[in-house]
Amino acid sequence: MLRYLNTRGPASRAAIAAETGLNKTTVSSLISELQARGLVVETGLRQAGAVGRPGRVISLDGATVGALGLEINVDYIATHGLDLTGRTLIDRRIGFDAMGSDVDRSLERLVAVVREALADLAAARLRVMGITVAVPGLVNVETGTVLYAPNLGWRDVPVAQRLAAGSAPIPVRVDNDANLAALAEYTAGVAAGTPDLVYLTGEVGVGGGVISGGRLLRGGDGFAGEVGHLPVDPNGDLCGCGRTGCWETKVGLAALLRMAAPDHAYGRPDSGPVRVPEERLTEIERRQAAGDPRVEQALREIARWLGIGGAILANLLNPRVIVLGGYFARFRGHLIAEAQAQLDRLVVAGADARCQFVASELDFRAAAHGAAHVAVEQVLADPTMVAMLPAKSQPTWRRR
Structure with a gap:
């Protein structure tokens, strides 16, 4: 259901039922759960035809859930923050001499950048569901370990472990920078x-x-x-x-x-x-x-x-x-x-x-952009990873 709305855009319950083949009761039940998790919102009314009552339109809700992508490269650290709808909330880079720094100093700086970005997203009332880090080297994606990054001088660096320990209890993934940039181009780039x-x-x-x-x-x-x-x-x-x-x-x-x-x-x-x-x-x-x-x-x-x-x-x-x-x-x-x-x-x-x-x-932003989208994709693949909102915080409908 969530992926349908992400791909097709806002739709009424009736349209969702007709296009997915799910019955209306199931659609309503799923929408209620997604609302309870802060992932979708009712945004208004839409008339489906010449007769009948208009139905409420269901859209992805970008107000509560987000993701953070980062890239550490030879001479900079980039951050890219997105909400569930793909809206950019953070997009910045700072100069940093990773080539001339040892691993500990590089990771300490990376942790500091993550903390700053998480604070900014928290101020926007977003719950960050995932952090993905792009690194120019060979990466064991399963463990989040950089096996070899020749231009950084890194070998067997447990980036995900170090970042998770130094920032927040949020899932951290690590991947090759070119892989993440390719995903960004494939999903939202020139190709x-x-x-x-x-x-x-x-x-x-x-x-x-x-x-x-x-x-x-x-x-x-x-x-x-x-x-x-x-x-x-x-x-x-x-x-x-x-x-x-x-x-x-x-x-x-x-x-x-x-x-x-x-x-x-x-x-x-x-x-x-x-x-x-x-x-x-x-x-x-x-x-x-x-x-x-x-x-x-x-x-x-x-x-x-x-x-x-x-x-x-x-x-x-x-x-x-x-x-x-x-x-x-x-x-x-x-x-x-x-x-x-x-x-x-x-x-x-x-x-x-x-x-x-x-x-x-996308210039030099592609890897961090793709990294943030990977974290959003995890939510689309498994919405249950997002906890239920307190009952008083759950939205019913929002005029846009």
């Missing part, structure tokens, strides 16, 4: 509804989230999508994973900075205060506007390698769309045409593959 797509994170590291047949592809052990570590150049640079010539050493944000603005490259002790990625990209754009030839050369090289790696993905997975996230989307006008030309040249199926690069509209 929404496309059953076969690949999402690429344009960060220091490059990860891939794969939607195949409308489902997230995890692989046998849950580690599918580590496309940034495809070996593309045996004579290339050393990667953060310890191997040589990985794809992310050619197209990651660190590679762009190294080529276009070496004095602002990651890892330099004199590169200044911690910056969120947009600030680094603004510096690139400033140099481009000033006519620095290194910027155009760097973007051409990034685009070439983006197309080479994209062709590997197209040959292997046959997606309809490769969604470019992060900084790739910011520089779409300088990257997509050349990358598409390389892909078209190298893909075995040629034009029959029909695979296109497109730029995300």
Whole structure:
């Protein structure tokens, strides 16, 4: 019932019964229980036809239940808070040097960010039913443990356990950032509804989230999508994973900075205060506007390698769309045409593959956005996880 309302929108009891095949008594009983849990609300009257009494319209109730998504990456922590209807309540990022911090300091900062966000949502009278954390690395989703995040320097970090102990008694889940971003794009992004797509994170590291047949592809052990570590150049640079010539050493944000603005490259002790990625990209754009030839050369090289790696993905997975996230989307006008030309040249199926690069509209927010939606999905899948409201707090109808 809850999923029906989420998918189809507000409806009368009669319409719900007619479209679901449930009898009216069952529909009324289920609606009463969902109301008691603060998940649906009566919002007014709707006339179903030319005759008969109008019926009350039932809608999802966004006033009491919400979810929180977070992402910790090399140089920032992002938070995204949603209510049950998908309305954004929190959407912010702070600069944080996770690459230069040890695990304990990173988790302490993450806990502090969670506490602040939960306080804001509590002030809005929302009960947070789930927290999901996006991390750029290999994750055991069942235990919430980050097995290996090379760009953060993390190994076997029990993120869910530490976060649950330090914040609130709310279910905490942890997943790969690219997987969560791919889910965000599939549900509400530029390629929404496309059953076969690949999402690429344009960060220091490059990860891939794969939607195949409308489902997230995890692989046998849950580690599918580590496309940034495809070996593309045996004579290339050393990667953060310890191997040589990985794809992310050619197209990651660190590679762009190294080529276009070496004095602002990651890892330099004199590169200044911690910056969120947009600030680094603004510096690139400033140099481009000033006519620095290194910027155009760097973007051409990034685009070439983006197309080479994209062709590997197209040959292997046959997606309809490769969604470019992060900084790739910011520089779409300088990257997509050349990358598409390389892909078209190298893909075995040629034009029959029909695979296109497109730029995300979620920018660096995709992973946290997808993380929040995962927590909302848990409520849609099992509404009984939401406790009954006290009788005096249970809504009957609300005019909108």
